Amino acid sequence: MIEQFTSYSTKLERLSNDELHRSAEKLVLGENTTLAKLIAHLAEMSSRKTALKLGYKSLYEYCITGLNLSEGAVPTRIHVANVSRRFPQLLVALAESRISLTVAALLAPHLTKDNVDKVISDCAGMKRKETEEYMVAFRPKPVFEPSIRKRPAPPVQVESPSPFPPSSSTPSAASVEAPKSSPPILQPAQPEVFNFRFSANRDFKDKLDRLAEVVGVENAQKNMAALLEKALDIALEKKDPKKKLERRRKRERASATTAPSRSNEIAREDEPAESRYIAAEVLERVHERGGYQCTYRAPDGRRCTARAGLHIDHSEPFGIFHSNEELILRLLCASHNGLEAERVYGPAFIQRKIDERGKARQARRS
């Protein structure tokens, strides 16, 4: 490989500047064509849920881990992939190097059937800044709620100067589309210390002040970490299935001598269940058995890494078998839960359910 590149470089040395330029142009064209094709792949994978089926928790994670794309490169590609089926013009313009990926991603959320051709042709050759300005003129400026614009004092006083330059100082640029890449909210500062940065609304600040009063932390601003840690402990104590199970086992051990165990009752599950209700202690054991992580495995054995928003799923669908038996219950993330439901009941059925739920929600609101 090294030899190949050395001889390639030698070849380049012999080219005139003009030839060098044309050769680079050709490479960019090839690269953009490849990029457009890759994005078409992502769109197809997204519609088939390929990433989930291969055991990744999202298309994003698949791009990072499965394709080894750099983190910064993925959101724009997914952004464009999301709309590329409706507006294939975007991929054509990208492949023909008329617009860059950055510009394609900026335009993606604002395209409609009526404006797509004009927008793409207007933005040909534009850079990010020009495109942002174009979009402001093209669409009315978004109106920010005062509560969102108003930033409360930063939650943590970072001693060292911030590594993030302010996104913009001019008010006109500040009211352009929300920045596509917001700075990380969590950064290691020292081996055991992390810097947290985030903005939140007034409600958050009011709750924080109230929390400081309730849990008795003086000077909330200064003792933010201590205050939030208390809040986290309280939340985990209440919500974490692991904690709940620990508490229950403790209680059971304490009452083992006085009362018979209730686990025998739960074990009897021969008769068809009438409802999906599952006893809390069964839920906790299913969480424990699943290691508090999505248990979905792809055909090649890869296990989903999701640990947030886990659902209890019936490996034998409840709608068919009417059983809540503990051994058929398993832990799945929302995405894989949906994927399983789709596999069992078919995509059309699931879409109908989603639509029905949406309509019901809307009816309740109006």
Ligand SMILES: [Zn+2]
């Ligand atoms: Zn999963």
